[in-house]
Amino acid sequence: MHAVAVFPADKRIEVIDDHPEPKLERDTEVLVDMLEIGVCGTDREIARFEYGMPPEGQRHLVLGHESLGRVARTGSAVTRVKPGDLVVTMVRRPCPHETCRACRAGRSDFCFTGDFKERGIKQLHGFMTERVVDDQQYMHVVPASLRAVGVLVEPLTIAEKALIEVWDVQERLPWTAAGSGDGRGQHAVVLGAGPVGLLGALALLLRGFEVWVYSRGAGDSDGAKWVTSAGARYLSSQQFTAAQIAEQIGNIDLVYEATGAAKVSFQMLEVLGTNGVFVFTGVPGRRGPSECEEDLLMRNMVLKNQLVFGTVNAGPDAFANAVEDLASFHTRWPEQLGSLITGRHELPAAIELLTGPPHGLKNVVSFDR
Ligand SMILES: [Zn+2]
Ligand SMILES: [Zn+2]
Incomplete structure:
Protein backbone atom coordinates (compact mmCIF):
# COMPACT_ATOMS: atom_id res chain seq x y z
CA MET A 1 0.00 0.00 0.00
CA HIS A 2 0.95 3.63 -0.36
CA ALA A 3 1.88 5.48 2.82
CA VAL A 4 3.66 8.65 3.91
CA ALA A 5 6.71 7.57 5.88
CA VAL A 6 9.59 9.24 7.70
CA PHE A 7 12.97 7.55 7.99
CA PRO A 8 14.43 9.45 10.97
CA ALA A 9 17.90 7.84 10.85
CA ASP A 10 18.29 8.88 7.19
CA LYS A 11 16.46 12.20 7.63
CA ARG A 12 14.20 11.23 4.76
CA ILE A 13 10.46 11.54 4.21
CA GLU A 14 8.66 10.05 1.23
CA VAL A 15 5.62 8.26 -0.11
CA ILE A 16 6.38 4.55 -0.01
CA ASP A 17 4.42 1.96 -2.02
CA ASP A 18 5.36 -1.20 -0.14
CA HIS A 19 3.72 -0.63 3.24
CA PRO A 20 2.30 -4.08 4.12
CA GLU A 21 -1.43 -4.64 3.86
CA PRO A 22 -2.81 -4.86 7.44
CA LYS A 23 -4.66 -8.04 8.42
CA LEU A 24 -7.29 -8.86 11.02
CA GLU A 25 -5.36 -10.95 13.54
CA ARG A 26 -7.72 -10.92 16.54
CA ASP A 27 -11.48 -11.30 16.56
CA THR A 28 -11.87 -7.86 18.17
CA GLU A 29 -10.02 -6.10 15.36
CA VAL A 30 -11.43 -3.90 12.63
CA LEU A 31 -10.16 -3.15 9.12
CA VAL A 32 -10.71 0.47 8.18
CA ASP A 33 -10.45 2.19 4.79
CA MET A 34 -8.90 5.59 5.41
CA LEU A 35 -10.93 8.55 4.15
CA GLU A 36 -9.16 11.62 5.52
CA ILE A 37 -6.06 12.30 7.57
CA GLY A 38 -5.38 15.73 9.07
CA VAL A 39 -1.97 17.36 9.15
CA CYS A 40 -0.94 19.30 12.26
CA GLY A 41 2.10 20.85 13.94
CA THR A 42 3.09 17.53 15.51
CA ASP A 43 3.27 15.92 12.06
CA ARG A 44 5.39 18.80 10.79
CA GLU A 45 7.77 18.39 13.74
CA ILE A 46 8.09 14.70 12.95
CA ALA A 47 8.72 15.61 9.31
CA ARG A 48 11.59 17.83 10.54
CA PHE A 49 12.92 14.79 12.46
CA GLU A 50 12.55 16.60 15.79
CA TYR A 51 10.29 13.88 17.09
CA GLY A 52 8.74 10.61 15.98
CA MET A 53 9.94 7.06 16.56
CA PRO A 54 9.50 4.08 14.20
CA PRO A 55 8.12 0.78 15.51
CA GLU A 56 10.78 -1.41 17.10
CA GLY A 57 13.10 -2.96 14.55
CA GLN A 58 11.86 -0.79 11.66
CA ARG A 59 13.51 2.14 9.93
CA HIS A 60 10.37 4.05 9.06
CA LEU A 61 7.29 5.46 10.73
CA VAL A 62 4.05 6.02 8.82
CA LEU A 63 2.76 9.46 9.78
CA GLY A 64 -0.77 10.62 10.62
CA HIS A 65 -2.78 10.57 13.84
CA GLU A 66 -5.87 12.66 13.00
CA SER A 67 -8.08 10.35 11.00
CA LEU A 68 -11.49 9.53 9.65
CA GLY A 69 -12.10 6.11 8.14
CA ARG A 70 -14.84 3.76 7.05
CA VAL A 71 -15.12 0.25 8.47
CA ALA A 72 -14.46 -2.34 5.76
CA ARG A 73 -14.40 -5.59 7.72
CA THR A 74 -14.74 -6.66 11.35
CA GLY A 75 -13.51 -9.58 13.43
CA SER A 76 -16.11 -12.05 14.72
CA ALA A 77 -16.28 -10.55 18.24
CA VAL A 78 -16.64 -6.92 17.17
CA THR A 79 -19.78 -5.23 18.51
CA ARG A 80 -18.81 -1.54 18.69
CA VAL A 81 -18.73 -0.90 14.94
CA LYS A 82 -20.07 -2.44 11.75
CA PRO A 83 -19.02 -2.34 8.09
CA GLY A 84 -19.86 1.02 6.54
CA ASP A 85 -19.59 2.97 9.81
CA LEU A 86 -17.47 6.09 9.84
CA VAL A 87 -14.91 5.85 12.62
CA VAL A 88 -12.23 7.90 14.31
CA THR A 89 -9.45 5.83 15.86
CA MET A 90 -7.73 6.95 19.04
CA VAL A 91 -4.01 7.64 18.97
CA ARG A 92 -2.37 6.46 22.22
CA ARG A 93 -1.93 2.86 23.41
CA PRO A 94 -1.17 1.94 27.04
CA CYS A 95 2.30 1.26 28.44
CA PRO A 96 3.02 -2.33 29.52
CA HIS A 97 3.84 -1.65 33.18
CA GLU A 98 1.68 -3.31 35.84
CA THR A 99 2.47 -0.39 38.17
CA CYS A 100 1.00 2.25 35.84
CA ARG A 101 -2.39 2.81 37.41
CA ALA A 102 -3.48 5.15 34.62
CA CYS A 103 -2.84 2.73 31.78
CA ARG A 104 -4.26 -0.20 33.74
CA ALA A 105 -7.42 1.84 34.25
CA GLY A 106 -7.74 2.43 30.50
CA ARG A 107 -6.49 6.00 30.74
CA SER A 108 -3.19 5.99 28.90
CA ASP A 109 -3.68 9.75 28.38
CA PHE A 110 -2.58 10.04 32.04
CA CYS A 111 0.26 7.46 31.69
CA PHE A 112 2.85 7.75 34.47
CA THR A 113 5.76 6.02 32.75
CA GLY A 114 5.89 7.64 29.31
CA ASP A 115 6.26 4.18 27.75
CA PHE A 116 2.95 4.46 25.90
CA LYS A 117 2.89 4.20 22.11
CA GLU A 118 1.11 6.55 19.73
CA ARG A 119 -0.05 5.84 16.19
CA GLY A 120 1.81 8.03 13.73
CA ILE A 121 4.02 9.50 16.46
CA LYS A 122 5.72 6.96 18.67
CA GLN A 123 6.50 3.33 17.78
CA LEU A 124 3.25 2.59 15.95
CA HIS A 125 2.48 3.33 12.32
CA GLY A 126 -0.04 6.07 11.72
CA PHE A 127 -3.02 6.59 9.48
CA MET A 128 -1.53 8.28 6.40
CA THR A 129 -2.03 5.17 4.32
CA GLU A 130 -4.80 3.33 2.50
CA ARG A 131 -6.04 0.91 5.17
CA VAL A 132 -5.38 0.27 8.84
CA VAL A 133 -6.33 -2.35 11.43
CA ASP A 134 -6.93 -1.64 15.09
CA ASP A 135 -8.89 -2.97 18.03
CA GLN A 136 -12.54 -1.94 18.28
CA GLN A 137 -11.98 -0.49 21.77
CA TYR A 138 -10.02 2.40 20.22
CA MET A 139 -12.71 3.32 17.68
CA HIS A 140 -15.47 5.89 17.93
CA VAL A 141 -18.36 5.90 15.46
CA VAL A 142 -19.06 9.22 13.76
CA PRO A 143 -22.52 9.87 12.25
CA ALA A 144 -22.61 9.68 8.44
CA SER A 145 -23.78 13.32 8.37
CA LEU A 146 -20.31 14.34 9.61
CA ARG A 147 -18.45 12.75 6.67
CA ALA A 148 -17.00 16.11 5.59
CA VAL A 149 -15.77 17.22 9.03
CA GLY A 150 -15.22 14.01 11.03
CA VAL A 151 -11.44 14.36 10.66
CA LEU A 152 -11.72 17.26 13.14
CA VAL A 153 -12.77 14.94 15.98
CA GLU A 154 -9.20 14.22 17.11
CA THR A 311 -3.49 18.62 29.53
CA VAL A 312 -2.29 16.23 26.82
CA ASN A 313 -3.90 13.57 24.66
CA ALA A 314 -7.45 12.46 25.47
CA GLY A 315 -9.42 9.57 26.89
CA PRO A 316 -12.50 7.78 25.57
CA ASP A 317 -14.84 10.25 27.31
CA ALA A 318 -13.26 13.18 25.47
CA PHE A 319 -13.56 11.35 22.15
CA ALA A 320 -17.25 10.64 22.80
CA ASN A 321 -17.84 14.29 23.71
CA ALA A 322 -15.95 15.43 20.62
CA VAL A 323 -18.20 13.39 18.32
CA GLU A 324 -21.29 14.76 20.05
CA ASP A 325 -20.05 18.36 19.99
CA LEU A 326 -18.97 18.15 16.37
CA ALA A 327 -22.55 17.20 15.48
CA SER A 328 -23.79 20.26 17.40
CA PHE A 329 -21.23 22.51 15.69
CA HIS A 330 -22.34 21.09 12.34
CA THR A 331 -25.93 22.11 13.08
CA ARG A 332 -25.18 25.52 14.57
CA TRP A 333 -22.12 26.66 12.56
CA PRO A 334 -22.10 24.57 9.35
CA GLU A 335 -20.16 27.12 7.30
CA GLN A 336 -17.61 28.00 9.97
CA LEU A 337 -16.97 24.35 10.74
CA GLY A 338 -16.52 23.38 7.10
CA SER A 339 -14.20 26.32 6.47
CA LEU A 340 -11.72 25.08 9.09
CA ILE A 341 -10.64 22.49 6.50
CA THR A 342 -8.80 24.73 4.07
CA GLY A 343 -7.35 22.11 1.77
CA ARG A 344 -7.92 18.54 0.60
CA HIS A 345 -4.99 16.86 -1.07
CA GLU A 346 -4.04 13.49 -2.55
CA LEU A 347 -1.50 11.39 -0.71
CA PRO A 348 1.62 12.47 -2.66
CA ALA A 349 0.92 16.14 -1.80
CA ALA A 350 1.38 15.28 1.89
CA ILE A 351 5.14 15.73 1.56
CA GLU A 352 4.73 19.38 0.60
CA LEU A 353 2.14 19.90 3.39
CA LEU A 354 4.54 18.43 5.92
CA THR A 355 7.75 20.10 4.80
CA GLY A 356 6.72 23.25 2.88
CA PRO A 357 5.74 26.63 4.30
CA PRO A 358 2.63 26.40 6.49
CA HIS A 359 -0.60 27.65 4.91
CA GLY A 360 -4.32 27.55 5.62
CA LEU A 361 -5.90 26.19 8.79
CA LYS A 362 -6.42 22.43 8.60
CA ASN A 363 -5.07 20.63 5.56
CA VAL A 364 -6.10 17.03 5.07
CA VAL A 365 -4.98 14.13 2.94
CA SER A 366 -8.10 12.76 1.32
CA PHE A 367 -8.87 9.43 -0.35
CA ASP A 368 -11.61 9.49 -2.94
CA ARG A 369 -13.97 6.66 -1.87
ZN1 LIG B 1 -2.51 16.58 15.61
ZN1 LIG C 1 1.24 3.91 31.49
Whole structure:
Protein backbone atom coordinates (compact mmCIF):
# COMPACT_ATOMS: atom_id res chain seq x y z
CA MET A 1 0.00 0.00 0.00
CA HIS A 2 0.95 3.63 -0.36
CA ALA A 3 1.88 5.48 2.82
CA VAL A 4 3.66 8.65 3.91
CA ALA A 5 6.71 7.57 5.88
CA VAL A 6 9.59 9.24 7.70
CA PHE A 7 12.97 7.55 7.99
CA PRO A 8 14.43 9.45 10.97
CA ALA A 9 17.90 7.84 10.85
CA ASP A 10 18.29 8.88 7.19
CA LYS A 11 16.46 12.20 7.63
CA ARG A 12 14.20 11.23 4.76
CA ILE A 13 10.46 11.54 4.21
CA GLU A 14 8.66 10.05 1.23
CA VAL A 15 5.62 8.26 -0.11
CA ILE A 16 6.38 4.55 -0.01
CA ASP A 17 4.42 1.96 -2.02
CA ASP A 18 5.36 -1.20 -0.14
CA HIS A 19 3.72 -0.63 3.24
CA PRO A 20 2.30 -4.08 4.12
CA GLU A 21 -1.43 -4.64 3.86
CA PRO A 22 -2.81 -4.86 7.44
CA LYS A 23 -4.66 -8.04 8.42
CA LEU A 24 -7.29 -8.86 11.02
CA GLU A 25 -5.36 -10.95 13.54
CA ARG A 26 -7.72 -10.92 16.54
CA ASP A 27 -11.48 -11.30 16.56
CA THR A 28 -11.87 -7.86 18.17
CA GLU A 29 -10.02 -6.10 15.36
CA VAL A 30 -11.43 -3.90 12.63
CA LEU A 31 -10.16 -3.15 9.12
CA VAL A 32 -10.71 0.47 8.18
CA ASP A 33 -10.45 2.19 4.79
CA MET A 34 -8.90 5.59 5.41
CA LEU A 35 -10.93 8.55 4.15
CA GLU A 36 -9.16 11.62 5.52
CA ILE A 37 -6.06 12.30 7.57
CA GLY A 38 -5.38 15.73 9.07
CA VAL A 39 -1.97 17.36 9.15
CA CYS A 40 -0.94 19.30 12.26
CA GLY A 41 2.10 20.85 13.94
CA THR A 42 3.09 17.53 15.51
CA ASP A 43 3.27 15.92 12.06
CA ARG A 44 5.39 18.80 10.79
CA GLU A 45 7.77 18.39 13.74
CA ILE A 46 8.09 14.70 12.95
CA ALA A 47 8.72 15.61 9.31
CA ARG A 48 11.59 17.83 10.54
CA PHE A 49 12.92 14.79 12.46
CA GLU A 50 12.55 16.60 15.79
CA TYR A 51 10.29 13.88 17.09
CA GLY A 52 8.74 10.61 15.98
CA MET A 53 9.94 7.06 16.56
CA PRO A 54 9.50 4.08 14.20
CA PRO A 55 8.12 0.78 15.51
CA GLU A 56 10.78 -1.41 17.10
CA GLY A 57 13.10 -2.96 14.55
CA GLN A 58 11.86 -0.79 11.66
CA ARG A 59 13.51 2.14 9.93
CA HIS A 60 10.37 4.05 9.06
CA LEU A 61 7.29 5.46 10.73
CA VAL A 62 4.05 6.02 8.82
CA LEU A 63 2.76 9.46 9.78
CA GLY A 64 -0.77 10.62 10.62
CA HIS A 65 -2.78 10.57 13.84
CA GLU A 66 -5.87 12.66 13.00
CA SER A 67 -8.08 10.35 11.00
CA LEU A 68 -11.49 9.53 9.65
CA GLY A 69 -12.10 6.11 8.14
CA ARG A 70 -14.84 3.76 7.05
CA VAL A 71 -15.12 0.25 8.47
CA ALA A 72 -14.46 -2.34 5.76
CA ARG A 73 -14.40 -5.59 7.72
CA THR A 74 -14.74 -6.66 11.35
CA GLY A 75 -13.51 -9.58 13.43
CA SER A 76 -16.11 -12.05 14.72
CA ALA A 77 -16.28 -10.55 18.24
CA VAL A 78 -16.64 -6.92 17.17
CA THR A 79 -19.78 -5.23 18.51
CA ARG A 80 -18.81 -1.54 18.69
CA VAL A 81 -18.73 -0.90 14.94
CA LYS A 82 -20.07 -2.44 11.75
CA PRO A 83 -19.02 -2.34 8.09
CA GLY A 84 -19.86 1.02 6.54
CA ASP A 85 -19.59 2.97 9.81
CA LEU A 86 -17.47 6.09 9.84
CA VAL A 87 -14.91 5.85 12.62
CA VAL A 88 -12.23 7.90 14.31
CA THR A 89 -9.45 5.83 15.86
CA MET A 90 -7.73 6.95 19.04
CA VAL A 91 -4.01 7.64 18.97
CA ARG A 92 -2.37 6.46 22.22
CA ARG A 93 -1.93 2.86 23.41
CA PRO A 94 -1.17 1.94 27.04
CA CYS A 95 2.30 1.26 28.44
CA PRO A 96 3.02 -2.33 29.52
CA HIS A 97 3.84 -1.65 33.18
CA GLU A 98 1.68 -3.31 35.84
CA THR A 99 2.47 -0.39 38.17
CA CYS A 100 1.00 2.25 35.84
CA ARG A 101 -2.39 2.81 37.41
CA ALA A 102 -3.48 5.15 34.62
CA CYS A 103 -2.84 2.73 31.78
CA ARG A 104 -4.26 -0.20 33.74
CA ALA A 105 -7.42 1.84 34.25
CA GLY A 106 -7.74 2.43 30.50
CA ARG A 107 -6.49 6.00 30.74
CA SER A 108 -3.19 5.99 28.90
CA ASP A 109 -3.68 9.75 28.38
CA PHE A 110 -2.58 10.04 32.04
CA CYS A 111 0.26 7.46 31.69
CA PHE A 112 2.85 7.75 34.47
CA THR A 113 5.76 6.02 32.75
CA GLY A 114 5.89 7.64 29.31
CA ASP A 115 6.26 4.18 27.75
CA PHE A 116 2.95 4.46 25.90
CA LYS A 117 2.89 4.20 22.11
CA GLU A 118 1.11 6.55 19.73
CA ARG A 119 -0.05 5.84 16.19
CA GLY A 120 1.81 8.03 13.73
CA ILE A 121 4.02 9.50 16.46
CA LYS A 122 5.72 6.96 18.67
CA GLN A 123 6.50 3.33 17.78
CA LEU A 124 3.25 2.59 15.95
CA HIS A 125 2.48 3.33 12.32
CA GLY A 126 -0.04 6.07 11.72
CA PHE A 127 -3.02 6.59 9.48
CA MET A 128 -1.53 8.28 6.40
CA THR A 129 -2.03 5.17 4.32
CA GLU A 130 -4.80 3.33 2.50
CA ARG A 131 -6.04 0.91 5.17
CA VAL A 132 -5.38 0.27 8.84
CA VAL A 133 -6.33 -2.35 11.43
CA ASP A 134 -6.93 -1.64 15.09
CA ASP A 135 -8.89 -2.97 18.03
CA GLN A 136 -12.54 -1.94 18.28
CA GLN A 137 -11.98 -0.49 21.77
CA TYR A 138 -10.02 2.40 20.22
CA MET A 139 -12.71 3.32 17.68
CA HIS A 140 -15.47 5.89 17.93
CA VAL A 141 -18.36 5.90 15.46
CA VAL A 142 -19.06 9.22 13.76
CA PRO A 143 -22.52 9.87 12.25
CA ALA A 144 -22.61 9.68 8.44
CA SER A 145 -23.78 13.32 8.37
CA LEU A 146 -20.31 14.34 9.61
CA ARG A 147 -18.45 12.75 6.67
CA ALA A 148 -17.00 16.11 5.59
CA VAL A 149 -15.77 17.22 9.03
CA GLY A 150 -15.22 14.01 11.03
CA VAL A 151 -11.44 14.36 10.66
CA LEU A 152 -11.72 17.26 13.14
CA VAL A 153 -12.77 14.94 15.98
CA GLU A 154 -9.20 14.22 17.11
CA PRO A 155 -8.03 17.86 17.27
CA LEU A 156 -11.28 18.70 19.11
CA THR A 157 -10.57 16.09 21.80
CA ILE A 158 -7.89 18.40 23.24
CA ALA A 159 -10.55 20.94 24.22
CA GLU A 160 -12.95 18.20 25.31
CA LYS A 161 -10.50 16.68 27.77
CA ALA A 162 -9.66 20.17 29.05
CA LEU A 163 -13.34 20.97 29.57
CA ILE A 164 -14.03 17.72 31.43
CA GLU A 165 -11.25 18.73 33.81
CA VAL A 166 -12.46 22.33 34.04
CA TRP A 167 -15.88 21.14 35.27
CA ASP A 168 -14.21 18.83 37.74
CA VAL A 169 -12.08 21.58 39.27
CA GLN A 170 -14.84 24.17 39.22
CA GLU A 171 -16.99 21.91 41.34
CA ARG A 172 -15.06 23.66 44.12
CA LEU A 173 -17.34 26.69 43.48
CA PRO A 174 -20.66 25.63 45.02
CA TRP A 175 -22.76 28.16 43.09
CA THR A 176 -21.71 27.02 39.62
CA ALA A 177 -24.06 24.01 39.59
CA ALA A 178 -21.21 21.56 39.84
CA GLY A 179 -20.40 19.54 36.78
CA SER A 180 -23.33 21.02 34.89
CA GLY A 181 -21.23 21.99 31.90
CA ASP A 182 -22.94 25.36 31.92
CA GLY A 183 -20.63 28.25 31.15
CA ARG A 184 -23.30 30.95 31.03
CA GLY A 185 -22.18 34.21 32.60
CA GLN A 186 -18.53 33.18 32.45
CA HIS A 187 -15.76 34.80 30.46
CA ALA A 188 -13.33 32.62 28.52
CA VAL A 189 -10.24 33.66 26.58
CA VAL A 190 -8.86 31.38 23.89
CA LEU A 191 -5.21 31.98 23.07
CA GLY A 192 -4.45 31.22 19.44
CA ALA A 193 -6.57 30.99 16.31
CA GLY A 194 -5.32 27.72 14.83
CA PRO A 195 -7.63 24.69 14.53
CA VAL A 196 -7.17 23.68 18.19
CA GLY A 197 -8.02 27.18 19.40
CA LEU A 198 -10.97 27.70 17.07
CA LEU A 199 -12.48 24.28 17.83
CA GLY A 200 -12.00 25.08 21.52
CA ALA A 201 -13.78 28.41 21.02
CA LEU A 202 -16.79 26.61 19.51
CA ALA A 203 -16.85 24.12 22.39
CA LEU A 204 -16.90 27.02 24.86
CA LEU A 205 -19.59 28.93 22.94
CA LEU A 206 -21.70 25.78 22.84
CA ARG A 207 -21.59 25.67 26.65
CA GLY A 208 -22.70 29.26 26.94
CA PHE A 209 -19.39 30.97 27.72
CA GLU A 210 -18.74 34.47 26.46
CA VAL A 211 -15.63 33.90 24.36
CA TRP A 212 -12.75 36.12 23.29
CA VAL A 213 -10.08 34.78 20.93
CA TYR A 214 -6.68 36.48 21.34
CA SER A 215 -4.21 35.93 18.53
CA ARG A 216 -1.49 37.43 16.35
CA GLY A 217 -3.57 38.03 13.21
CA ALA A 218 -4.86 41.56 12.55
CA GLY A 219 -8.32 42.61 13.70
CA ASP A 220 -9.62 42.38 10.11
CA SER A 221 -7.94 39.07 9.22
CA ASP A 222 -9.88 36.05 7.95
CA GLY A 223 -9.40 34.42 11.33
CA ALA A 224 -10.90 37.45 13.05
CA LYS A 225 -13.91 37.38 10.71
CA TRP A 226 -14.38 33.67 11.35
CA VAL A 227 -14.36 34.23 15.11
CA THR A 228 -16.87 37.08 14.91
CA SER A 229 -19.18 35.16 12.61
CA ALA A 230 -19.29 32.28 15.09
CA GLY A 231 -20.40 34.59 17.90
CA ALA A 232 -17.14 35.14 19.75
CA ARG A 233 -15.03 38.30 19.86
CA TYR A 234 -11.59 38.70 18.37
CA LEU A 235 -8.71 40.59 19.91
CA SER A 236 -5.45 41.03 18.02
CA SER A 237 -2.20 40.97 19.96
CA GLN A 238 -0.99 43.57 17.42
CA GLN A 239 -3.52 45.91 18.94
CA PHE A 240 -3.97 44.94 22.60
CA THR A 241 -1.77 43.77 25.46
CA ALA A 242 -3.02 41.11 27.86
CA ALA A 243 -3.62 43.81 30.50
CA GLN A 244 -5.73 45.82 28.05
CA ILE A 245 -7.90 42.87 27.13
CA ALA A 246 -8.44 42.01 30.78
CA GLU A 247 -9.70 45.54 31.25
CA GLN A 248 -12.22 45.08 28.43
CA ILE A 249 -13.40 41.65 29.53
CA GLY A 250 -13.68 41.99 33.29
CA ASN A 251 -13.08 38.89 35.38
CA ILE A 252 -11.43 36.24 33.19
CA ASP A 253 -12.87 32.94 34.42
CA LEU A 254 -11.09 30.62 32.00
CA VAL A 255 -8.10 30.79 29.68
CA TYR A 256 -7.71 28.04 27.10
CA GLU A 257 -4.17 28.24 25.77
CA ALA A 258 -3.69 26.84 22.24
CA THR A 259 -0.57 28.59 20.95
CA GLY A 260 2.40 26.78 22.43
CA ALA A 261 3.90 30.25 22.97
CA ALA A 262 5.09 30.60 26.57
CA LYS A 263 5.58 34.34 26.69
CA VAL A 264 2.09 35.44 25.68
CA SER A 265 0.63 32.64 27.81
CA PHE A 266 2.35 33.85 30.98
CA GLN A 267 1.32 37.44 30.18
CA MET A 268 -2.25 36.16 30.07
CA LEU A 269 -1.77 34.17 33.27
CA GLU A 270 -0.91 37.47 34.99
CA VAL A 271 -4.40 38.78 34.26
CA LEU A 272 -6.38 35.60 35.01
CA GLY A 273 -9.39 36.53 37.14
CA THR A 274 -10.56 35.60 40.62
CA ASN A 275 -11.37 31.87 40.93
CA GLY A 276 -10.08 31.53 37.38
CA VAL A 277 -8.74 28.43 35.66
CA PHE A 278 -5.89 28.46 33.16
CA VAL A 279 -5.45 25.48 30.84
CA PHE A 280 -2.19 24.91 28.98
CA THR A 281 -2.36 22.69 25.87
CA GLY A 282 0.61 23.88 23.79
CA VAL A 283 4.15 22.52 23.87
CA PRO A 284 6.71 25.31 23.44
CA GLY A 285 10.23 24.75 22.19
CA ARG A 286 13.04 25.31 24.69
CA ARG A 287 14.46 28.77 24.39
CA GLY A 288 16.39 29.10 27.65
CA PRO A 289 15.54 31.18 30.72
CA SER A 290 13.50 34.34 30.48
CA GLU A 291 11.95 36.85 32.85
CA CYS A 292 8.73 35.91 34.57
CA GLU A 293 6.74 37.89 37.16
CA GLU A 294 6.90 35.08 39.69
CA ASP A 295 5.90 37.20 42.72
CA LEU A 296 2.84 38.53 40.93
CA LEU A 297 1.86 35.09 39.62
CA MET A 298 2.19 33.47 43.05
CA ARG A 299 0.31 36.29 44.79
CA ASN A 300 -2.50 36.02 42.25
CA MET A 301 -2.74 32.26 42.47
CA VAL A 302 -3.13 32.41 46.23
CA LEU A 303 -5.20 35.55 46.67
CA LYS A 304 -7.46 34.79 43.69
CA ASN A 305 -7.93 31.02 44.26
CA GLN A 306 -6.56 30.31 40.81
CA LEU A 307 -5.94 26.95 39.28
CA VAL A 308 -3.48 26.22 36.46
CA PHE A 309 -3.25 22.88 34.74
CA GLY A 310 -1.86 21.30 31.62
CA THR A 311 -3.49 18.62 29.53
CA VAL A 312 -2.29 16.23 26.82
CA ASN A 313 -3.90 13.57 24.66
CA ALA A 314 -7.45 12.46 25.47
CA GLY A 315 -9.42 9.57 26.89
CA PRO A 316 -12.50 7.78 25.57
CA ASP A 317 -14.84 10.25 27.31
CA ALA A 318 -13.26 13.18 25.47
CA PHE A 319 -13.56 11.35 22.15
CA ALA A 320 -17.25 10.64 22.80
CA ASN A 321 -17.84 14.29 23.71
CA ALA A 322 -15.95 15.43 20.62
CA VAL A 323 -18.20 13.39 18.32
CA GLU A 324 -21.29 14.76 20.05
CA ASP A 325 -20.05 18.36 19.99
CA LEU A 326 -18.97 18.15 16.37
CA ALA A 327 -22.55 17.20 15.48
CA SER A 328 -23.79 20.26 17.40
CA PHE A 329 -21.23 22.51 15.69
CA HIS A 330 -22.34 21.09 12.34
CA THR A 331 -25.93 22.11 13.08
CA ARG A 332 -25.18 25.52 14.57
CA TRP A 333 -22.12 26.66 12.56
CA PRO A 334 -22.10 24.57 9.35
CA GLU A 335 -20.16 27.12 7.30
CA GLN A 336 -17.61 28.00 9.97
CA LEU A 337 -16.97 24.35 10.74
CA GLY A 338 -16.52 23.38 7.10
CA SER A 339 -14.20 26.32 6.47
CA LEU A 340 -11.72 25.08 9.09
CA ILE A 341 -10.64 22.49 6.50
CA THR A 342 -8.80 24.73 4.07
CA GLY A 343 -7.35 22.11 1.77
CA ARG A 344 -7.92 18.54 0.60
CA HIS A 345 -4.99 16.86 -1.07
CA GLU A 346 -4.04 13.49 -2.55
CA LEU A 347 -1.50 11.39 -0.71
CA PRO A 348 1.62 12.47 -2.66
CA ALA A 349 0.92 16.14 -1.80
CA ALA A 350 1.38 15.28 1.89
CA ILE A 351 5.14 15.73 1.56
CA GLU A 352 4.73 19.38 0.60
CA LEU A 353 2.14 19.90 3.39
CA LEU A 354 4.54 18.43 5.92
CA THR A 355 7.75 20.10 4.80
CA GLY A 356 6.72 23.25 2.88
CA PRO A 357 5.74 26.63 4.30
CA PRO A 358 2.63 26.40 6.49
CA HIS A 359 -0.60 27.65 4.91
CA GLY A 360 -4.32 27.55 5.62
CA LEU A 361 -5.90 26.19 8.79
CA LYS A 362 -6.42 22.43 8.60
CA ASN A 363 -5.07 20.63 5.56
CA VAL A 364 -6.10 17.03 5.07
CA VAL A 365 -4.98 14.13 2.94
CA SER A 366 -8.10 12.76 1.32
CA PHE A 367 -8.87 9.43 -0.35
CA ASP A 368 -11.61 9.49 -2.94
CA ARG A 369 -13.97 6.66 -1.87
ZN1 LIG B 1 -2.51 16.58 15.61
ZN1 LIG C 1 1.24 3.91 31.49
